[in-house]
Amino acid sequence: MSTSYLAHFGFSSAPFSKEIPDDKLWLPSSKVSLIDEVCEALKDRESVLLTGEPGVGKTCVLRAIRQRLPQAGFKLTYCHNATLGRRDFYRQLCFALGLSPSATAAAVFWAVSQHVEELGRERCHPVFLLDEAHLLHQDVLDHLHILLNYQWDSKALLSLVLVGLPDLGARLAMRRNRSLASRLARYVAIGKLTPDDTAEYIRKRLELVGCEKEVFTSDAVAMLHEGADGAHRDLDRLATLALREAARRKKKLVERDVVSRVTAAEEAEAA
Numbered sequence: 001m002s003t004s005y006l007a008h009f010g011f012s013s014a015p016f017s018k019e020i021p022d023d024k025l026w027l028p029s030s031k032v033s034l035i036d037e038v039c040e041a042l043k044d045r046e047s048v049l050l051t052g053e054p055g056v057g058k059t060c061v062l063r064a065i066r067q068r069l070p071q072a073g074f075k076l077t078y079c080h081n082a083t084l085g086r087r088d089f090y091r092q093l094c095f096a097l098g099l100s101p102s103a104t105a106a107a108v109f110w111a112v113s114q115h116v117e118e119l120g121r122e123r124c125h126p127v128f129l130l131d132e133a134h135l136l137h138q139d140v141l142d143h144l145h146i147l148l149n150y151q152w153d154s155k156a157l158l159s160l161v162l163v164g165l166p167d168l169g170a171r172l173a174m175r176r177n178r179s180l181a182s183r184l185a186r187y188v189a190i191g192k193l194t195p196d197d198t199a200e201y202i203r204k205r206l207e208l209v210g211c212e213k214e215v216f217t218s219d220a221v222a223m224l225h226e227g228a229d230g231a232h233r234d235l236d237r238l239a240t241l242a243l244r245e246a247a248r249r250k251k252k253l254v255e256r257d258v259v260s261r262v263t264a265a266e267e268a269e270a271a
Helices: 004-009 029-043 058-068 086-097 105-121 138-147 167-172 175-181 195-208 218-228 232-248 256-270
Strands: 047-052 074-079 125-130 159-164 184-190
Touching: 004 232, 029 047, 029 058, 029 159, 029 184, 047 058, 047 167, 058 074, 058 159, 074 086, 086 105, 086 138, 105 125, 105 138, 138 175, 159 167, 167 175, 195 218, 195 232, 218 232, 218 256, 232 256
Parallel strands: 047 159, 047 184, 074 125, 125 159
Antiparallel strands: none
């Protein structure tokens, strides 16, 4: 992918790349309060359901949570391959934990459970972050609540953070999933960016690559917000395309016509 636009604008690196350190992530105030709520839940050893539409920043929120929680008291394990059956799901979890998975489903589950109890004895609270959880097989959902039971269901030795699309909430509302749903203490929804969020996000990202001057006009920012429909991922893509188009046309300012050209091309390609 061409990066010639970086020199044109004098950027030190790509401003809208996802390759950004956790401590440099910027999130609007609405998401900061959301992160505070999830971290508070995990410090209370609770489990959480975190949902949002595609591209609204669910993974960014997880990265911010990882940055915020004290490393000494928590062990975060991230799993994103949710399209596995129960045994393979727990085998994946074993690999993520650094364990050697056994052959049978019962042995794999036992290894994970024993590891959780060992961490509890070391006063380290494990948190399993299950991304794309709306894709989890029903046999996994049927079993997850058992993973949260320790010492006759009297100890909270593990927290689950189920992350997925909004329809995950509807699945958990089904009668057969009530055992798991009742163990999720908090239901947190990630909303879309507001127009002010979008403007601030663009400004912060440009500052990170050494750009203090205006690059996008206010009209262009408004069009980017509309084109991205409040989604981080789409905003990153459209803003990058607009910068490339402006550089190709030898323009130092991204104006409305440039964004209009980019969004029209996207719509034509999608048609």
